[in-house]
Amino acid sequence: MTQGDRTPDRESHVLRVEGLAKTYRADASEVAAVRGVDLNVRHGEFVALTGPSGAGKSTLLHLIGGLERPDRGRIWLDGRRVDGLSEARWAMIRRRSMGIVFQYFNLVSTLTVADNIELPGLLAGRAPREVRAAREELLAELRLEGKADNTPGDLSGGEQQRVALARALVNQPTLLLADEPTGSLDSKATREVMRLLTRCHRRGQTILLVTHDARVASSADRVISVFDGEIADDVTPDGSECGPSSAADIVRLRG
């Protein structure tokens, strides 16, 4: 059980965060969603953020993705300082180097699946032919070939999340952010999505994932527990140290 690496080697860090904080003010009450978070993510790492609801995990993810402005703190993405950027610059960073998947409402309801997936590619200025090829490849990998012309309304929840993942990956982003991607899915769909994520991870994709699901969290390289806006624990789970080696052991455990 090692702690997260605190002495950064600048070049190999995809994401570096120092002292990030955000407070929400609504009608004379204040909620400090994130207080003073430090975080480093290396290339190819799969990091999971867990914690009770309201702990600030989603807010932290939004801050890292530039969807919200932090009150304090600094963020470096691939060595570049990004926390003070305008909304338009953030949008440009997102389209090229980030893929974002939310729990709900990932897709533009008026566009077809094909258009939805191709949109970030077109935004990044790639040739339409190239983008179309990437889209077809992703759809094949996700086993959604026939659905290219459907609208999101025709798809099930799991299929929508897979399409959302394809959309997030079409530009092979530096960092994939996912906010409870399996939160509204049944177990079968969850397994599908997890399989996809692990496959991407094995190909070298850096992933930062917020989740409630311990199984999902345990498949990550690092599990960071967020509690009350701060990082409470930073674990690298290692399943080899302990645990049963066969089903018989499990029976004994439960007995």
Next chain:
Amino acid sequence: MRATARWAFADLRTHRGQALSIVLATAGITAALLLSAALLVYAANPWQRLFTTTQGAHVWLRTTAAADIGALRKLDGVSALSGPYRTEKVTLRHGADKAAADIRATGPTPPQIGRPRLAAGHWRVGPGEIVLEKSMATALWAQPGDTLSIGAGGAEQRVRVVGVAQTAETRYAPDSGPGISWASPSVVRSSAGASLPTGQTVGLRLSDPADTAFMVQRAVTAVGSDQVVSVATWQEARADAEGDNHLLGLLLLLFGVGALLAAAIAVTGGVSSRVLAYGRDISVLKAVGFTPGQIVQMFLIQHAALATAGVVLGAAATETLATRSPGQLSAAMTLWQGLPEHTWALPGTAVTTVLAIAAATVLAAWRAGRVPAIPAARIAAPGRRRMSGAARAVLRWRVPPALVLGCRGFLHRPWRSAAAVVRLALPLMMIAVALGAWATLDRIQHHPAQVGLAGQLTVRPSGLPDDQIRELLSRQPGIAAVEPGIELAALAPGQTETVTLRGLGTAARPYPFAVAEGRAPSGPAEAVAGQGLLDALHVTVGSWVRVTVGGTPHVLHIVGRSIEMEHGGRVLSTSYDTLRVQDASVRPSYYAPVLRPGARSDAVRQALTHASHGALEVRDSAAPAEQFTPMRGVIAGLVAVLALITLAELSTEIAAGIRNHAADFRAYRSIGLSPRQSVATMVTSIGILASAAAVTGAALGAWASRWLIDLQARHSGVGSGLAVPPSWAALTLLVGTCLAAAVAACVLPVRRAIQEQSMRALRTVQ
């Protein structure tokens, strides 16, 4: 950007129905605007109408007999010639009236270019026959059948008037050169005088009317400047004719601009509501990487494309179909298409409409750029307030809950509701202004005496002594009283132009002037002045003025301001007796009989002519009715445009209301309101909005129409006091129609929305 365009058009494909309706609405508005413009040009520019229909010549040259007209034919830029016509300058006499005139020799058929338009009689002139130009005929009190004498240098000829025609040349006025008439060559020859040289008149039609000044120079050079007697251009003729029509012209222009503004506001509202309906999709797109600028761009692309399609469709339809439609519309369109301004006016209108819509879209879509990038974030709705004590009390009194909830729904967000009321009231206000203009037109047309137009009949003394004429007139049963009158051209001190001095009525029986300020003249040396005169002489009511008529001074005390529709308002009116006192040589130049109420002018006219055995000349006063019908057409067209805009705004409000209260419908179901009651709450809300807007718009519009028309009247010299606000009946009709339309328009969508809500609730329960 490719991505933005891809999104824009994919979205249009998804909402095909909506896109189509927007295109059609824009086309409708464009067509209506263009038609109104055409009718406006038609209505406000009778001279232009005349010029186009008579194929007028742009330049009229009066030369000596020896001038070489052939040189003009070869000039570059001259597309056709009218004439040359042998011309003589003569004096025409009809009884006591005389006028200087040019007679042009003409053939049996009217010429191609500069073809005079017959107003009475026929053109074919035989020996001893003459056709007069209209203003000449008016000045000489001549009609077809009258005999005039031509005197030139001594020998007198008698000719008979066989026709009266109109041309697009400068009208006749006593002090501004000879008038125009046509006769057969034999008449012209025999009227040649020894002292006045024979001449020629030729008209030039130019291929580029804007180049007139240059062409005049070249023509004069070609003929030889010593051979040219006078030159007249079409611009002078137009300026001469145009003095009187600014009143409604400017008003209607203001109207068009206002309609465009209202349309822009309606578009803003429509786009805003679409932006709100998008909400979540915009967040997703921002998360994917669209910048706020690109989001605004997308809406701009969409709406600019739709607007362009609509405008092009509307313009094309108008251009091709309007000329085939019946009645005045086709005449107006044909006229307008013939005008040089048409080439830039049409694309100008189209481009302006598209730009206005684009600007409105950008303003509204700017909000879309501010939507947060997190799809699940709820757009912060302000806290709901508890129901006020009043509402609760009212519920206790068993007022239908639908009513109370509907009211509350409307008053809940006061600023938003106020903004909606203002947006809806704007086109309604303009409709009320249009109704005011219509009412004023009615007043001018049906009660001319109230607006300073002379009585319906004018009688000209033709040699009979005054008392005999008065006796003849007073004997007529249809005539209530007889007013002697005279109009003189007077010089005011320090003015190089003339004003008109009018003497009407006697001390015993004063003429009922249409007095707007002060009082009518009652004592000696008292007068009322038109606004134009007050402005020209820089005096106010209560001052003394001194004007001279041919050397005789008249000193008058201005005791009031009257509404003057003629002569640009530069009229000083007093009683005939006052003038007589100050200048004994004054004789009445006409009589204005005051008809009894209910007497018809043509009946009285015929009776008079019969009773005097033709000795009396009776004439209908200038009836400007014919110029009003196209104006009414313009007003109707603009009202149609504004009604369309109002409907568009209403449907936007209804859609927004349904979206904002969607959540409330479920709550209503759970507290026990039946679907019908839920519909009733929404309808009440919309009904209150529509009534508030209609009442505000009607009230403001009634006041504004009065103010605008009076303002314009004041500036054109006619004088304020002309305007009449729309009648109560008209305003009530406006409010009622608006309310009925609002209720009718919202019942179906609301019912559908409520059904959808209950379906959704059922699904989640399952």
Next chain:
Amino acid sequence: MRLPLMALLANGPAHGYELKQALERLFGAAYPQPNIGQIYVTLGRLEKTGLIRGEDVTQSDRPNKRTYELTDAGREAVAAWFDELSHEPRVRDEFFMKLALAPQTRMADQVSLINKQRRHYLNLMRAMSRLAAEEDQGNLISQLLIEGAILHLQADLDWLERCQEELE
């Protein structure tokens, strides 16, 4: 029962009845009522093994009470107990006991206890996932057993979160 009693004695000496009251006060109605006889028996055994030391206290109007206190060996045993990891699921109770007693004894910190347990569960979870992948997919019984364990682990992790929320 042995170690909780020893942990209570870490505060200071007490006799059997006081210990019973302390347990009741601590756990209230949620925990089965400690049997006073069982407590005395346990105390006797502990004394015999030298982990606690007993002393009689004379009372005037009552039979003599025996007060116990913790020996050094006993103290070490309690420290070791706190340091130990609980492996079995049913050990949850033991874990919770540690959690409840930690602030009183000032020998361990609640947050670090929770963190340690969570790490352990995560490791277990990972091992389970690997096991499920390696195990024969057709063997439904073992797959279901593994699934059951994973679900329990999930529940335990959720509970740990609750504890952290409530106790901080």
